[in-house]
Amino acid sequence: xxxxxxxxxxxxxxxxxxxxxxxxxxxxxxxxxxxxxxxxxxxxxxxxxxxxxxxxxxxxxxxxxxxxxxxxxxxxxxxxxxxxxxxxxxxxxxxxxxxxxxxxxxxxxxxxxxxxxxxxxxxxxxxxxxxxxxxxxxxxxxxxxxxxxxxxxx
Amino acid sequence: xxxxxxxxxxxxxxxxxxxxxxxxxxxxxxxxxxxxxxxxxxxxxxxxxxxxxxxxxxxxxxxxxxxxxxxxxxxxxxxxxxxxxxxxxxxxxxxxxxxxxxxxxxxxxxxxxxxxxxxxxxxxxxxxxxxxxxxxxxxxxxxxxxxxxxxxxx
DNA sequence: TATTGTTATACTCTATAACTATA
DNA sequence: TATAGTTATAGAGTATAACAATA
Numbered sequence: 001x002x003x004x005x006x007x008x009x010x011x012x013x014x015x016x017x018x019x020x021x022x023x024x025x026x027x028x029x030x031x032x033x034x035x036x037x038x039x040x041x042x043x044x045x046x047x048x049x050x051x052x053x054x055x056x057x058x059x060x061x062x063x064x065x066x067x068x069x070x071x072x073x074x075x076x077x078x079x080x081x082x083x084x085x086x087x088x089x090x091x092x093x094x095x096x097x098x099x100x101x102x103x104x105x106x107x108x109x110x111x112x113x114x115x116x117x118x119x120x121x122x123x124x125x126x127x128x129x130x131x132x133x134x135x136x137x138x139x140x141x142x143x144x145x146x147x148x149x150x151x152x153x154x
Numbered sequence: 155x156x157x158x159x160x161x162x163x164x165x166x167x168x169x170x171x172x173x174x175x176x177x178x179x180x181x182x183x184x185x186x187x188x189x190x191x192x193x194x195x196x197x198x199x200x201x202x203x204x205x206x207x208x209x210x211x212x213x214x215x216x217x218x219x220x221x222x223x224x225x226x227x228x229x230x231x232x233x234x235x236x237x238x239x240x241x242x243x244x245x246x247x248x249x250x251x252x253x254x255x256x257x258x259x260x261x262x263x264x265x266x267x268x269x270x271x272x273x274x275x276x277x278x279x280x281x282x283x284x285x286x287x288x289x290x291x292x293x294x295x296x297x298x299x300x301x302x303x304x305x306x307x308x
Numbered sequence: 309t310a311t312t313g314t315t316a317t318a319c320t321c322t323a324t325a326a327c328t329a330t331a
Numbered sequence: 332t333a334t335a336g337t338t339a340t341a342g343a344g345t346a347t348a349a350c351a352a353t354a
Contacts, residue, residue, distance in 0.1 A: 025221070
């Protein structure tokens with residue numbers, strides 16, 4: 001085994017621990033923070049997916065964007081609709097479908113969450129030198145793409 | 155607003171999207187992958203926490219390491235114990251407590267999951283130049299520490 | 309016949325509060 | 332009295348399978 005292979009192996013072991021804990025800590029802390037807004041993580045991710053895919057998308061499109069099966073989306077959207085954060089509207093050309101839209105109250109909620117979160121991120125990014133920031137973002141892009149494309153499970 | 159401040163703001167917005175999606179994609183893909191081992195994410199994180207904190211730790215120590223309340227840990231450890239992946243053993247000096255240990259079957263399961271995962275991570279890391287790898291790991295360390303210390307919610 | 313979305317079902321996770329046993 | 336852990340309870344998420352309505 002060459003020195004390079006040993007280095008790689010050590011980096012792999014380290015990255016395994018890091019990614020696992022980062023993911024879990026993020027997940028748990030996000031969950032806690034969202035409680036102040038009376039939102040769960042899956043509900044929040046559904047709102048973000050709707051924002052990303054665009055107003056008026058169907059339940060199926062929402063399911064794919066949020067990485068959920070349709071039966072799960074039904075339940076989550078039910079609860080968001082009860083609070084008038086989103087709304088199911090009739091689809092103009094396919095009567096089996098709905099057009100899901102983000103309601104003003106939903107947009108306001110996301111904006112409030114955004115504002116708080118960005119302050120936290122800025123606090124972290126300011127501890128990183130500018131060129132490090134750029135490299136960090138590039139690496140994160142690469143990482144996300146690799147995950148989405150190859151089903152990379154880290 | 156200076157150019158630097160604008161740059162920071164753009165980086166913040168980008169990092170917000172990236173971290174959120176990375177966290178969610180990781181969470182969902184891990185969940186899917188663990189199904190092959192008949193494990194849920196909280197169960198897997200509990201096994202990892204036990205490995206990290208060390209054999210014979212108490213339920214309370216496990217709860218803190220896994221970022222869960224004790225009632226939740228009770229349920230998760232119940233299910234792991236049924237499958238003989240872990241075991242509650244009497245505490246030598248405090249009869250209210252248990253010493254939780256990882257059973258051979260549990261260690262074997264974690265080893266099998268490790269092996270598969272490391273191949274995936276290695277495939278990703280080989281696309282990153284060696285000095286980029288080191289910087290990536292350093293940044294991830296900093297990020298994790300910032301999260302743990304300040305309750306940074308990203 | 310195929311597709312969109314919901315319903316039914318079963319299980320797990322999660323937090324809070326009440327409780328038991330022990331320190 | 333304080334602490335370790337469990338139990339009871341209620342609600343949310345998740346996946347599978349069966350189903351209704353529509354294409």
